[in-house]
Amino acid sequence: MKIFSEELVGSVAREKHIANIEQATIGEVLLIAQTLEDRTGIPFIRMDQGSPGLPANMIGRQAEKDAIDRGVGQHYPAAAGVPELKTATEKFIKAFLNLDIPAECCLPTTGGVAASFGSLTIATQLDPGKNKVLFIDPGFPIQKSQLRVIGAEWESFDIHDFRGAALRDRLEQVLSKGDIAAIIYSNPNNPAWICLEEDELQIIGELASRYGVIVIEDLAYFCMDYRRALGHPWQPPYPPTVARYTDNYIIMLSASKIFSYAGQRVAMACVSPALFNRTYPTLAARYHDAGHFGTTFIASIMYMITSGVTHSTQFGLAAMYEASVEGKIDFVEDTREYQIRAQKMLDIFKRAGFTMPYDKDPVQGDIEGGFFFTLGYPGMSGGTLMKELLYYGVSAINLATTGSEQEGIRACTSRMRDELYPVLEERMMTFKADHPVC
């Protein structure tokens, strides 16, 4: 039996001006779930929004408070970022990615969202003939919304059927038209938690170089592929990155998930040194500067958007990077709780007859889930599944809203709590009984 009636859910949706529940955005889904919780007192299993479910890192918090005490609040932060953070980022990247990106190429931004906004802005201004962005979907809907603000176009395809060597032809098909300025994806992937592998990144990198395309690689869930022993400083294995295969990249490293630091809004945009030092006449003409990519990105674009990043927070992130490099923070172990939750939740869902639309990487094999995983149910569209689950007190988002062509939902583990597993179990067994698979 349903916990929340169709009538009740429908009336809350109407009240909140949500026209189509099946296509609801994250914000709309959480509004429905919160309202139902408030109105009935019955708790939801909240798998909708990806807000960290762990305390913000203590070393970062202490460093921020120390910086405030030292009086950094008075002074504008340097446009290029505080030197302590820039050098710590260089070290962090060397220790955990085995890449050489000099400090000057590493720019703090007001969260990964600002890194992405600035990267998409500059990438679509380099060549008047190239104003489109290619999304290797499924992806983060906000990045498409950013292009609406900027006024640029996009194309996308679902990676699901183009893993491994099949990626080359699919990419070539889009890039050969010559109007793509940038390729963007996240790895591990939000929402599907698949991980692009070395040979796939090699294809992306090679084609990016050939077609003069900037790759914007979102490493928001850095080293959170828990299947591998990542995240040990100075020791392989290192996570895969397109940076090994092209000079045309910007890597985005957010502090939100790996240090549970989403509230303070800080990330790093790390530009390939070759790209950083390239000169573009189009930039020079637009910004009346020398057209040097790195300088324009920092001084003529990012500085004009926020004039730097909260001063104390930069020292917080610097301290967390330093501590990670020294082995005093193990950010992979610190977030492994998400993997544990994913395994327990997947176990319940699978026993209730659910499937995983994104279930395999070509080499690494089975997807085990982490911060996210995907779910499908036989014979049900993603929209129907999302709506049906609301009746059983489980909120998630429809994969269709992430550019996926698979029928299913994204489940986020961040808000799961120990006492909710039996509740989820009971609700999903009822769901199974109510929705027999023929």
Next chain:
Amino acid sequence: MKIFSEELVGSVAREKHIANIEQATIGEVLLIAQTLEDRTGIPFIRMDQGSPGLPANMIGRQAEKDAIDRGVGQHYPAAAGVPELKTATEKFIKAFLNLDIPAECCLPTTGGVAASFGSLTIATQLDPGKNKVLFIDPGFPIQKSQLRVIGAEWESFDIHDFRGAALRDRLEQVLSKGDIAAIIYSNPNNPAWICLEEDELQIIGELASRYGVIVIEDLAYFCMDYRRALGHPWQPPYPPTVARYTDNYIIMLSASKIFSYAGQRVAMACVSPALFNRTYPTLAARYHDAGHFGTTFIASIMYMITSGVTHSTQFGLAAMYEASVEGKIDFVEDTREYQIRAQKMLDIFKRAGFTMPYDKDPVQGDIEGGFFFTLGYPGMSGGTLMKELLYYGVSAINLATTGSEQEGIRACTSRMRDELYPVLEERMMTFKADHPVC
């Protein structure tokens, strides 16, 4: 005699790739001054950059640290801002401006620069026929640079010869062409420290309403017209604002100068409630939303740029607003030091034969200076004056770089120190002797 030779200054400029000293930006001037200081050990009188010269407000700092201790760093800040800050802003605006702007219309932004970037973005997207911004200059060069990022055009005129009733015809001349989306200015003015008065703001407001133009009013130096007894909560006089004369406004209230909080990057964009609740089909079409100005501004534009503002900093600003409203912070007295410095510095410069290009407001009379004031020297262009002063160990910026048509420089008082007055006195008396006025 000059302290730094023409050869030395010229070689530093060449070394730093500064092609034209006379037209140097703020960043370039401070680079020259810093390099000369480092190289010679001789201190400069640094009147170039406007970074607060007073400690960041202690109540804000404490509230930030408390928020960090409470664990706000973990959670994404609400897209619309934390409720405590929104309601504190509503109270602050009522107490110090006697305006009714509901909390829901007050949005935190990552500094005044982000408020301006977002406001210019939405204002130039409302009507396809209106894509230009009118600057009532002199003004803040960054706001023109923001339009280069956005890809919009601008016009400007120098207010100097159009004070009082003369403003109407000058404005009408521009607005009647019908392509202006927004008018932007700061009050008190950066760089000239003039203050637009009630009748001038009435003209701006009336014409903005008639021509459907958004007024972006930058109150970065809020209540810092020290000639009047502003800044007493719930008591007149209140500072002049265009909000009394039109519904088409966005007021920007930065914490950087009034609370010396520039490092933490926080400001409020306060939208007229009538504008906030207006619906624009152009916005609906572009953002696939309902086209509601306020919701689009918050959820479809600002959220896509930074996804909110540093969580702890929002609580810091909320505490400072609350304490100001309760009379526990007197932010006008706290910054009156700038007025004292301006008076002492102006006294020295005037005795050395300097003039003030912007010296009067129509009703309030003589400009006394505060965070900024302007200086000219008989028979010298602004560029020459700026360059000549460098030889005497004084750095400032050429007014021409701010859209001014007057010959002179902007002087900033923020970095002045007690021990430097005799140094300034001696250097300027030498300057006077070396540059006799015929």
